[in-house]
Amino acid sequence: MSFQIPRGTQDILPGEVEKWQYVEQLARDICRRYNYQEIRTPIFEHTELFLRGVGDSTDIVQKEMYTFEDRGGRSITLRPEGTAAVVRSFVENKMYGQPNQPVKLYYIGPMFRYERPQAGRFRQFVQFGVEALGSNDPAIDAEVIALAMNVYQSLGLKKLKLVINSLGDVESRKAHRQALIDHFQGRITELCEDCQARLEKNPMRILDCKKDRDHELMATAPSILDYLNEESRTYFAKVQTYLTKLGIRFEVDPRLVRGLDYYNHTAFEIMSEAEGFGAITTLCGGGRYNGLVQEIGGPETAGIGFALSIERLLAALQAEGILLPISARIDCYVVALGEKAKEEAVSLVHALRQAGITAEKDYQDRKVKAQLKAADRLQAQYVAILGDDELEKQIINVKNMKTGEQTEVPLASFVQYVKNALV
């Protein structure tokens, strides 16, 4: 009997995991600079939270959730995204009453969606996301977008495209929705089946259709931007002003729609334009969700955030040929030969480690030559060689692997010697 990893999941092994650590560390560091604090919520929640939060007409809820009944008869769902849970926690812990507003949070963790896997799409994937709750200042929209761009740019990604749009407020959206229905209704049969279904459910999505994108009705379709009321228009203009001030280049795409129900006003997406990146180019998606806190049972509170996938970020790095500055070097490898020396080596390695030095030794009972080879493979900077001769003289031979030079060092000052040599 042998086992296979579940579909759409992956093991992140040594050699690969360092990249994750690097990226996650960078994300945390950037959040610290922007004054966002980490929040950790459970990996599963009551199903109802996502029905309300994400929206029960969305694809995520309708066909992609990992939902099950627990032993107590509760309906539980593995979180498919992060925002609903953060908002739940915000409300449950009454963070709206905190002195510091807006409340600025971030999270990094696995999300689960039952989808058909392909490049850049998994059933378990890791999202890094931020949420700013409690401010209606367009400057916070710009800040959130800037934070996301900062993450990518700090890693050296160049082939990025930021697309923004405004979905308007409830009033604007309603007007636009009606205009869309009026526009398409008469000739809806000319569009694809999916679009025909969308007309009733969510006519905005028709604009996003890839099949019908060249249909003449698309070009003449009413743009959301023409239906924004005064307030929404001003808000969107402000966001753009701030982005420009921050030196962030963007494109306005009135057809950009987000897949989750809770968005309004600012919506944005960051895409990779790297060659051969495949069908899935979206690296990051986000937007404003002013009604969500109330929907989850809290007071009327503004909110904006984004989520990005670490998997896609790493794929973008690879597509652009960017190598992360990761070093897996070992400081000192202790080679021992002979029983006495082997015993001593155990203590020496221990002493090095106590001193904060990355140290390793042989556990395969290999010969000197093979131990040296192992040290070389581990990219050890120094190798300390201990045999009977050295033991007798109470010294140890320390070899610089780069230069090949070898020095006799008194055993008593060995750790100190290595420590100094490494500086």
Next chain:
RNA sequence: GCGGCUAUGGCGAAGUGGUUAACGCACCAGAUUGUGGCUCUGGCAUGCGUGGGUUCGAUUCCCACUAGUCGCCCCA
């Protein structure tokens, strides 16, 4: 959820309806009885994703399943 392609050692990759399944990398050992990166020599899959079927015989043909991959849908 729909359609196409793929599945051989740790990795890459050839191959055939019939005794021993190329090769490269990696790994192990030796040449060098205490010194790595180069070189040379030798070793390393009772096994060809899993389960059935066809056949005297299948890694090779057929079916199902599983997984990956590309595209659609959707999305991070």
